[in-house]
Amino acid sequence: MALDKPYQDIPGTTIFDAEQSRKGYWLNQFCTSLMKAENRARFKADERAYLDEWPMTEAQKAAVLARDLNACMAQGGNIYFLARIGATDGLSFQQMAGSMTGMSEQKYRHMMVSGGRSIEGNRYLGEDGDAQPHRQPQGQAGHTKD
Amino acid sequence: MALDKPYQDIPGTTIFDAEQSRKGYWLNQFCTSLMKAENRARFKADERAYLDEWPMTEAQKAAVLARDLNACMAQGGNIYFLARIGATDGLSFQQMAGSMTGMSEQKYRHMMVSGGRSIEGNRYLGEDGDAQPHRQPQGQAGHTKD
Amino acid sequence: MARITASVYTSHVPAIGVAMDLQKTGEDYWKPLFAGYDFSRRWLRDNRPDVIFLVYNDHATAFSLDLIPTFALGTGAQFNPADEGWGARPVPVVQGHPELASHIAQSVIQQDFDLTLVNRMDVDHGLTVPLSLMCGEQDPVHGAWPCPVIPFHVNVVQYPVPSGQRCFQLGQAIRRAVESFDEDLNVQIWGTGGMSHQLQGARAGLINREWDNAWLDQMIADPAACAATPHIDYVREAGSEGIELVMWLIARGAMSDVAGSGRPPRVAHRFYHVPASNTAVGHLILENA
Amino acid sequence: MARITASVYTSHVPAIGVAMDLQKTGEDYWKPLFAGYDFSRRWLRDNRPDVIFLVYNDHATAFSLDLIPTFALGTGAQFNPADEGWGARPVPVVQGHPELASHIAQSVIQQDFDLTLVNRMDVDHGLTVPLSLMCGEQDPVHGAWPCPVIPFHVNVVQYPVPSGQRCFQLGQAIRRAVESFDEDLNVQIWGTGGMSHQLQGARAGLINREWDNAWLDQMIADPAACAATPHIDYVREAGSEGIELVMWLIARGAMSDVAGSGRPPRVAHRFYHVPASNTAVGHLILENA
Ligand SMILES: [Fe+3]
Numbered sequence: 112m113a114l115d116k117p118y119q120d121i122p123g124t125t126i127f128d129a130e131q132s133r134k135g136y137w138l139n140q141f142c143t144s145l146m147k148a149e150n151r152a153r154f155k156a157d158e159r160a161y162l163d164e165w166p167m168t169e170a171q172k173a174a175v176l177a178r179d180l181n182a183c184m185a186q187g188g189n190i191y192f193l194a195r196i197g198a199t200d201g202l203s204f205q206q207m208a209g210s211m212t213g214m215s216e217q218k219y220r221h222m223m224v225s226g227g228r229s230i231e232g233n234r235y236l237g238e239d240g241d242a243q244p245h246r247q248p249q250g251q252a253g254h255t256k257d
Numbered sequence: 258m259a260l261d262k263p264y265q266d267i268p269g270t271t272i273f274d275a276e277q278s279r280k281g282y283w284l285n286q287f288c289t290s291l292m293k294a295e296n297r298a299r300f301k302a303d304e305r306a307y308l309d310e311w312p313m314t315e316a317q318k319a320a321v322l323a324r325d326l327n328a329c330m331a332q333g334g335n336i337y338f339l340a341r342i343g344a345t346d347g348l349s350f351q352q353m354a355g356s357m358t359g360m361s362e363q364k365y366r367h368m369m370v371s372g373g374r375s376i377e378g379n380r381y382l383g384e385d386g387d388a389q390p391h392r393q394p395q396g397q398a399g400h401t402k403d
Numbered sequence: 404m405a406r407i408t409a410s411v412y413t414s415h416v417p418a419i420g421v422a423m424d425l426q427k428t429g430e431d432y433w434k435p436l437f438a439g440y441d442f443s444r445r446w447l448r449d450n451r452p453d454v455i456f457l458v459y460n461d462h463a464t465a466f467s468l469d470l471i472p473t474f475a476l477g478t479g480a481q482f483n484p485a486d487e488g489w490g491a492r493p494v495p496v497v498q499g500h501p502e503l504a505s506h507i508a509q510s511v512i513q514q515d516f517d518l519t520l521v522n523r524m525d526v527d528h529g530l531t532v533p534l535s536l537m538c539g540e541q542d543p544v545h546g547a548w549p550c551p552v553i554p555f556h557v558n559v560v561q562y563p564v565p566s567g568q569r570c571f572q573l574g575q576a577i578r579r580a581v582e583s584f585d586e587d588l589n590v591q592i593w594g595t596g597g598m599s600h601q602l603q604g605a606r607a608g609l610i611n612r613e614w615d616n617a618w619l620d621q622m623i624a625d626p627a628a629c630a631a632t633p634h635i636d637y638v639r640e641a642g643s644e645g646i647e648l649v650m651w652l653i654a655r656g657a658m659s660d661v662a663g664s665g666r667p668p669r670v671a672h673r674f675y676h677v678p679a680s681n682t683a684v685g686h687l688i689l690e691n692a
Numbered sequence: 693m694a695r696i697t698a699s700v701y702t703s704h705v706p707a708i709g710v711a712m713d714l715q716k717t718g719e720d721y722w723k724p725l726f727a728g729y730d731f732s733r734r735w736l737r738d739n740r741p742d743v744i745f746l747v748y749n750d751h752a753t754a755f756s757l758d759l760i761p762t763f764a765l766g767t768g769a770q771f772n773p774a775d776e777g778w779g780a781r782p783v784p785v786v787q788g789h790p791e792l793a794s795h796i797a798q799s800v801i802q803q804d805f806d807l808t809l810v811n812r813m814d815v816d817h818g819l820t821v822p823l824s825l826m827c828g829e830q831d832p833v834h835g836a837w838p839c840p841v842i843p844f845h846v847n848v849v850q851y852p853v854p855s856g857q858r859c860f861q862l863g864q865a866i867r868r869a870v871e872s873f874d875e876d877l878n879v880q881i882w883g884t885g886g887m888s889h890q891l892q893g894a895r896a897g898l899i900n901r902e903w904d905n906a907w908l909d910q911m912i913a914d915p916a917a918c919a920a921t922p923h924i925d926y927v928r929e930a931g932s933e934g935i936e937l938v939m940w941l942i943a944r945g946a947m948s949d950v951a952g953s954g955r956p957p958r959v960a961h962r963f964y965h966v967p968a969s970n971t972a973v974g975h976l977i978l979e980n981a
């Protein structure tokens with residue numbers, strides 16, 4: 112499609128545009144359903160069975176079961192919808208956001224009180240900031256990827 | 258309010274603007290509720306009791322009970338909403354529209370197949386067309402108003 | 404690239420749907436009306452589009468007073484015929500075109516039209532009656548509309564409704580949006596509603612044949628001038644529900660002459676009939692020349 | 693006649709609401725943040741408006757993907773605090789101002805903004821956190837917000853969102869609408885959201901203090917230039933959720949200097965703090981000079 116998507120050269124960032132929205136429609140609708148207490152209870156009682164009520168892809172269901180928010184985003188999820196899963200689990204927005212960086216909860220929180228993630232090196236893909244693909248997962252320096 | 262309402266000089270015509278919409282909010286919401294079969298059944302079983310569930314004015318309730326669509330419009334009703342009452346009663350749009358003119362169903366239908374109501378004399382209040390206030394109710398020429 | 408090849412205009416009176424659904428089209432009352440669409444059904448078979456962008460208004464069906472969008476674009480995968488109080492019409496489910504619809508949404512919002520996007524809504528007679536008129540009877544289960552349909556709703560129920568000018572500009576924006584879609588699609592744009600009718604008050608039953616036809620002449624030949632018609636003229640001359648005609652200007656604005664092709668559209672068909680129930684029925688097919 | 697006397701700008705982070713609702717405002721983490729609003733609470737008591745026009749965005753709370761309005765104006769009589777998944781915030785119900793809201797709707801639609809009007813919706817932290825920040829803790833039953841509030845929602849969740857330019861022009865249209873209301877009302881317009889933050893992906897936690905403050909400088913001094921900032925700059929420099937800042941341009945566009953008064957607004961208060969949860973908090977009070 113000929114419309115401009117100038118936002119594809121930003122590292123570690125997915126823009127929830129019409130295409131993502133179409134891809135993630137049922138995933139996000141599932142998330143919205145968790146705003147009702149009775150649905151949260153049913154989901155918690157049997158996550159797989161509850162997910163199977165929705166016409167989601169297997170990859171979307173797996174991402175939800177694994178609480179892998181990056182995978183959820185790749186499958187069309189949007190953070191404000193996905194936050195309903197976190198709320199069901201009793202997580203804060205900071206815990207959810209941090210979970211996508213590969214950093215520990217402590218390290219992420221410490222980064223924030225220290226002024227947040229620096230923009231330097233994180234504006235364009237191909238620079239050398241900590242959000243660049245070649246530096247993922249973060250907070251693992253010196254460790255082998257597992 | 259200083260906004261222009263240029264449509265107030267047309268005879269026999271109510272424009273459903275923001276002010277009418279505010280006035281008729283609950284009346285029209287009541288009408289919308291009749292789109293569900295179970296609500297139509299409850300309304301038919303006891304119209305007054307069903308109406309009393311809504312924060313409508315007494316004048317609105319009376320207008321509905323009397324099926325006086327002109328009075329409903331004066332109280333903020335809009336024809337597309339009010340049509341739900343007609344549908345509940347098994348009426349067509351032609352029967353509903355005709356009921357507001359004071360003409361018999363036959364006469365109204367005959368007017369329509371003969372080309373409809375003429376615009377002549379019905380553009381501005383104060384002309385002498387058949388929709389003018391001084392010629393209401395229509396179809397009663399030579400009769401005393403009852 | 405996708406392109407808009409033709410525009411179709413027609414009134415969308417509920418009673419027409421009832422007449423088709425109850426097999427009354429052969430009755431004397433209805434015969435002359437349906438005769439006016441004989442050509443159109445052949446034309447649509449011969450000029451079958453890949454997608455129809457269908458401009459209509461919801462009549463307090465999908466949208467109550469809880470929420471009133473000025474413009475709502477259906478980006479969903481399908482839309483069910485609505486129960487308007489007499490039961491849902493026995494017609495096929497409407498299949499959407501989410502890819503093209505989302506593309507148009509993106510382009511038109513970036514052209515400063517403040518659309519509401521809708522993925523779930525039922526569609527009322529405003530959308531299904533034009534389809535029935537143009538396609539003929541379709542079995543609700545075994546039949547199907549000829550192609551995907553993108554529903555586009557315009558508020559003409561609660562004032563203020565968008566101006567004719569705004570609608571005409573929106574049509575131009577939609578054309579630009581369609582033409583920037585990579586896939587090679589033949590798109591028709593349909594404008595529905597009107598012509599003169601009034602469903603309320605002592606003036607109910609108003610029909611203004613002269614005004615309707617003069618408006619049609621101007622809409623075909625000089626749409627920019629037609630778009631300047633103020634609301635009050637529609638209400639005064641064509642009745643309180645005649646305001647629906649602003650929707651035709653969206654379809655007209657999407658034709659290539661408006662974008663500067665220099666060639667006025669070809670009038671493939673024109674029809675006018677009084678009455679269908681309370682309404683004057685107008686119908687046009689314009690092809691880009 | 694009604695008039696807009698001042699504009700207030702503030703971030704609307706959910707964690708701030710949680711801190712107030714759980715009486716954590718005295719903790720070391722939160723103290724410096726709330727200290728930045730001490731002046732503002734006194735100022736609001738001394739400059740109590742008759743109505744607040746509050747620009748915010750719903751966060752997938754009242755509006756799911758079923759229906760996505762670009763601009764939604766709350767014309768209802770009241771709006772309940774929403775349950776966003778952790779239970780509804782214990783704050784008072786928001787009283788609307790249907791008369792003024794309907795008037796603004798009519799005027800702004802006639803100025804070619806394609807609003808969606810909403811009579812029934814729950815309002816989330818985007819609306820209630822700014823009220824809490826500016827008014828302090830309020831008992832949900834015995835307390836009350838200081839005046840009626842007209843909620844105005846802007847889509848900044850699904851792209852494309854309206855441009856900064858469109859938002860700035862909308863603010864100007866809102867000012868004209870307010871000034872054509874006959875009743876003598878003191879109206880404040882609040883813009884909320886921002887500043888730099890990103891809640892997703894490997895870049896989550898992004899804060900750009902320099903960019904935020906340069907943006908604030910320009911928004912105060914040269915709002916027309918600020919309004920020309922393209923979306924991509926917000927996303928790249930201020931994080932994917934930094935795009936919320938376009939809402940501030942609606943409030944800024946409603947100030948009298950933009951309408952040609954010639955006098956720049958007086959900066960009654962300016963505050964910036966990092967972090968509240970994932971977010972840089974910005975806050976401004978501008979009075980018409
Ligand atoms: Fe219609």
Ligand SMILES: [Fe+3]
Binds near residue numbers: 749936
């Ligand atoms: Fe926000």
